Amino acid sequence: MAAASGARRLRGPDELEIVAFERGHFTSYSACGIPYWVGGDVDGPDELVARTPEQHRERGIALRMRTEVTELDLERQRVRARDLESGEESWTGYDKLVLATGARPLRPALPGIDAPGVHGVQTLDDGRELLDALAAAEGRRAVVVGAGYIGVEMAEALLKRGYEVTVLDRGEQPMSTLDPDMGRLVREAMDGLGITTVGGAEVTRILTGDDGRVRAVATTEEEYPADVVVLGLGVAPETSLARAAGLPLGEYGGLLTDLSMRVRGREDVWAGGDCVEVLDLVSGRERHIALGTHANKHGQVIGANVAGGYGTFPGVVGTAVSKVCSLEIARTGLREKDARAAGLRFVTATVEATSRAGYYPGAAPMTVKVLAERRTGRLLGAQIVGREGAAKRVDIAAVALTAGMTVEQLVALDLGYAPPFSPVWDPVQVAARKAVSAVRAAGG
Amino acid sequence: MAAASGARRLRGPDELEIVAFERGHFTSYSACGIPYWVGGDVDGPDELVARTPEQHRERGIALRMRTEVTELDLERQRVRARDLESGEESWTGYDKLVLATGARPLRPALPGIDAPGVHGVQTLDDGRELLDALAAAEGRRAVVVGAGYIGVEMAEALLKRGYEVTVLDRGEQPMSTLDPDMGRLVREAMDGLGITTVGGAEVTRILTGDDGRVRAVATTEEEYPADVVVLGLGVAPETSLARAAGLPLGEYGGLLTDLSMRVRGREDVWAGGDCVEVLDLVSGRERHIALGTHANKHGQVIGANVAGGYGTFPGVVGTAVSKVCSLEIARTGLREKDARAAGLRFVTATVEATSRAGYYPGAAPMTVKVLAERRTGRLLGAQIVGREGAAKRVDIAAVALTAGMTVEQLVALDLGYAPPFSPVWDPVQVAARKAVSAVRAAGG
Numbered sequence: 001m002a003a004a005s006g007a008r009r010l011r012g013p014d015e016l017e018i019v020a021f022e023r024g025h026f027t028s029y030s031a032c033g034i035p036y037w038v039g040g041d042v043d044g045p046d047e048l049v050a051r052t053p054e055q056h057r058e059r060g061i062a063l064r065m066r067t068e069v070t071e072l073d074l075e076r077q078r079v080r081a082r083d084l085e086s087g088e089e090s091w092t093g094y095d096k097l098v099l100a101t102g103a104r105p106l107r108p109a110l111p112g113i114d115a116p117g118v119h120g121v122q123t124l125d126d127g128r129e130l131l132d133a134l135a136a137a138e139g140r141r142a143v144v145v146g147a148g149y150i151g152v153e154m155a156e157a158l159l160k161r162g163y164e165v166t167v168l169d170r171g172e173q174p175m176s177t178l179d180p181d182m183g184r185l186v187r188e189a190m191d192g193l194g195i196t197t198v199g200g201a202e203v204t205r206i207l208t209g210d211d212g213r214v215r216a217v218a219t220t221e222e223e224y225p226a227d228v229v230v231l232g233l234g235v236a237p238e239t240s241l242a243r244a245a246g247l248p249l250g251e252y253g254g255l256l257t258d259l260s261m262r263v264r265g266r267e268d269v270w271a272g273g274d275c276v277e278v279l280d281l282v283s284g285r286e287r288h289i290a291l292g293t294h295a296n297k298h299g300q301v302i303g304a305n306v307a308g309g310y311g312t313f314p315g316v317v318g319t320a321v322s323k324v325c326s327l328e329i330a331r332t333g334l335r336e337k338d339a340r341a342a343g344l345r346f347v348t349a350t351v352e353a354t355s356r357a358g359y360y361p362g363a364a365p366m367t368v369k370v371l372a373e374r375r376t377g378r379l380l381g382a383q384i385v386g387r388e389g390a391a392k393r394v395d396i397a398a399v400a401l402t403a404g405m406t407v408e409q410l411v412a413l414d415l416g417y418a419p420p421f422s423p424v425w426d427p428v429q430v431a432a433r434k435a436v437s438a439v440r441a442a443g444g
Numbered sequence: 445m446a447a448a449s450g451a452r453r454l455r456g457p458d459e460l461e462i463v464a465f466e467r468g469h470f471t472s473y474s475a476c477g478i479p480y481w482v483g484g485d486v487d488g489p490d491e492l493v494a495r496t497p498e499q500h501r502e503r504g505i506a507l508r509m510r511t512e513v514t515e516l517d518l519e520r521q522r523v524r525a526r527d528l529e530s531g532e533e534s535w536t537g538y539d540k541l542v543l544a545t546g547a548r549p550l551r552p553a554l555p556g557i558d559a560p561g562v563h564g565v566q567t568l569d570d571g572r573e574l575l576d577a578l579a580a581a582e583g584r585r586a587v588v589v590g591a592g593y594i595g596v597e598m599a600e601a602l603l604k605r606g607y608e609v610t611v612l613d614r615g616e617q618p619m620s621t622l623d624p625d626m627g628r629l630v631r632e633a634m635d636g637l638g639i640t641t642v643g644g645a646e647v648t649r650i651l652t653g654d655d656g657r658v659r660a661v662a663t664t665e666e667e668y669p670a671d672v673v674v675l676g677l678g679v680a681p682e683t684s685l686a687r688a689a690g691l692p693l694g695e696y697g698g699l700l701t702d703l704s705m706r707v708r709g710r711e712d713v714w715a716g717g718d719c720v721e722v723l724d725l726v727s728g729r730e731r732h733i734a735l736g737t738h739a740n741k742h743g744q745v746i747g748a749n750v751a752g753g754y755g756t757f758p759g760v761v762g763t764a765v766s767k768v769c770s771l772e773i774a775r776t777g778l779r780e781k782d783a784r785a786a787g788l789r790f791v792t793a794t795v796e797a798t799s800r801a802g803y804y805p806g807a808a809p810m811t812v813k814v815l816a817e818r819r820t821g822r823l824l825g826a827q828i829v830g831r832e833g834a835a836k837r838v839d840i841a842a843v844a845l846t847a848g849m850t851v852e853q854l855v856a857l858d859l860g861y862a863p864p865f866s867p868v869w870d871p872v873q874v875a876a877r878k879a880v881s882a883v884r885a886a887g888g
Contacts (some may be wrong), residue, residue, distance in 0.1 A: 032801075033863045043803075047803040048803060078498075145515075200817075227870065293754075296868045319859055320860065320862075323865075330860055357476075359487075361485050362483065390838075395840050395860055398857065399840055400843055402858065414759075414760040415842055416776075417736065417737035417763075418593075419474065419480055419486075421765050422836070424474070425740065
């Protein structure tokens with residue numbers, strides 16, 4: 001819908017006809033907000049909707065809700081769609097096609113996975129179902145499977161709803177988007193919050209009671225009783241239509257586009273959002289990152305290009321921020337294993353610092369880790385785990401990464417300093433300073 | 445002392461003798477913390493001292509406190525110093541000389557300016573004297589002269605101490621480091637806090653009572669009753685010794701150095717901190733900026749260089765953050781008048797946005813203004829006025845400025861996004877996006 005709106009801003013209804021298909025009940029909503037709705041911080045679902053179907057229609061977009069596209073006919077420039085209410089199918093022609101089919105939550109084929117009480121949290125419909133289930137549940141034990149962003153955010157949400165929360169994760173540490181040493185800090189903080197975290201947990205089945213509802217989650221080691229189970233196992237690009245139509249997909253199953261977000265090898269097809277792979281500017285490789293901020297940028301770029309304007313999406317550096325209660329978690333760039341996989345040699349530096357001048361009230365501790373390339377000292381990545389004021393500091397590293405700065409350049413940056421906002425050296429610079437020494441010590 | 449400590453880290457006492465002279469009672473303290481000490485947020489003065497004279501001496505630095513250097517003899521490589529307790533003078537030779545004489549507060553030659561009850565806030569001694577005066581004062585009316593960083597921070601401090609605060613400033617708006625349209629937002633917020641701000645105020649004299657103490661501040665227009673007066677008129681480089689010795693000074697009276705912080709034209713003299721001018725990387729001109737974070741970086745660079753290592757200070761982009769109670773204020777790069785003075789043509793874009801996703805609790809409004817060069821779209825500056833989460837966002841622009849990014853590149857940046865931390869588009873990017881349109885609309 002960002003692409004549709006962007007195109008409409010440039011070309012009025014007389015110049016450009018825009019038809020949009022949506023199989024769900026909602027448009028333009030913040031999926032990222034669902035955990036906060038479930039946790040009770042946000043009223044939903046209306047609060048999470050940036051623009052309703054009616055608002056889109058008022059702007060001259062022919063929006064067909066509850067209508068699923070079932071086939072792309074690229075040769076004849078048309079799509080087949082089914083009205084999910086009536087079951088009727090029809091073909092609609094196009095001059096330019098935009099694919100924004102999003103991602104689908106990973107849902108392993110385990111016994112019991114479809115039992116009542118097992119919930120995903122991908123759509124507003126999912127959120128509503130989960131909230132209904134929480135209201136109806138008799139016990140207060142929740143198991144979250146997966147300790148990535150959605151997993152830890154849902155752990156917080158369920159904790160706030162008064163649940164005893166257990167988070168099962170395959171990895172040794174939660175937040176595998178961080179290096180394990182930083183993930184360990186997240187685990188310790190989660191334990192401190194009263195969330196039980198179980199690492200190295202291989203879920204084998206969902207156990208159900210006589211009523212058919214979930215009663216426990218079984219791993220190879222143990223059974224974890226559960227009145228409700230939330231799946232937070234990440235997502236994969238939803239590209240079955242594109243695959244069937246022979247469009248180019250990457251290593252992670254996402255559509256491959258050029259810098260204008262046009263699908264590679266096609267003149268008349270664009271794609272954006274969670275269904276595409278994006279260029280990682282640090283590793284030079286494609287990645288799949290499902291994140292609303294990228295999707296929104298893609299939409300804007302596509303909207304401009306299909307309307308005869310111009311825009312590009314140069315790529316990402318892999319920035320992400322999250323929180324579990326008061327714990328803030330941030331990362332950008334490459335982890336150690338990414339850097340190794342990219343053929344890079346690097347040093348790391350980890351420091352503890354505070355969000356404000358040490359003497360200023362509310363100064364909160366944080367741990368900052370940076371990776372820098374050997375010899376050149378080029379910044380490769382940064383990770384931060386801390387309290388208030390920690391997460392958004394990662395933006396400093398994100399911009400520096402994009403600019404290809406060295407850690408020495410990072411140390412010299414002129415960042416905002418005043419006692420209520422930062423120590424004399426910003427924590428990111430303290431880490432960079434240590435990395436400068438490490439680069440020097442590592443020699444050529 | 446940062447230079448001395450840095451040099452000592454590289455070279456032990458057997459390799460390098462380090463003598464330091466300090467005319468005051470304290471070493472290595474945070475002058476930026478004084479307003480928060482006065483306001484009662486911070487216990488002082490010990491909290492503000494990062495390292496005491498004893499700690500420096502333990503590290504092998506021959507520190508002579510309460511000893512004022514009165515003359516530099518560059519030809520014979522020696523300095524003359526006077527012990528302020530005994531009055532004794534003596535010469536000390538050097539191979540390498542580091543000047544870190546700081547800045548002195550501007551104190552206009554007005555009648556009554558030296559009356560009891562008129563206070564500067566430059567040193568810890570000043571802070572102590574002011575606190576003593578506040579404790580002894582009978583009335584509760586404070587006048588702050590000057591509405592720059594120190595002025596607005598002291599207004600907050602005095603408000604917290606229960607004073608009725610009036611801030612007099614020559615400019616039409618407070619915070620002349622911002623453009624007037626952004627300064628107006630600061631004025632409105634200060635008025636909302638109950639601080640009386642008077643713009644266009646030309647102070648003509650300090651009026652005293654029968655006891656010789658301050659009783660009011662007179663401007664060309666009016667008299668403002670005052671039980672205590674705080675001067676926040678900014679500072680000038682303290683370079684009288686350097687000037688007498690014939691060292692090169694810039695337009696603002698600060699020492700001029702090369703990138704290694706060595707005084708220009710000298711082989712054996714370095715200078716750093718508030719007594720030097722620094723290169724503004726955006727305008728390409730020297731400026732004087734008294735800020736602890738720069739001073740500290742200078743010290744580290746100088747310490748490395750005098751000890752036979754290597755370091756440079758490439759320059760600044762003019763980043764500064766501050767607050768008045770819950771109002772956060774930030775700026776980086778050029779104001780409109782700086783850009784004009786630098787011969788640049790530019791567009792501006794100002795937006796209102798929120799610190800978090802609009803639906804997330806605690807989302808606070810902020811106003812962001814950016815300046816971008818016409819035609820190239822290069823970012824020239826950014827200013828932010830808002831509530832919690834506003835100020836440190838200026839770092840995004842500071843890094844982008846340093847990297848010479850365009851506003852279009854800023855829009856494409858991969859910044860940390862999650863509902864508790866940012867809207868889908870970071871406020872700085874929302875402003876940049878508007879600037880992109882303005883650049884396009886302005887044409888060549």
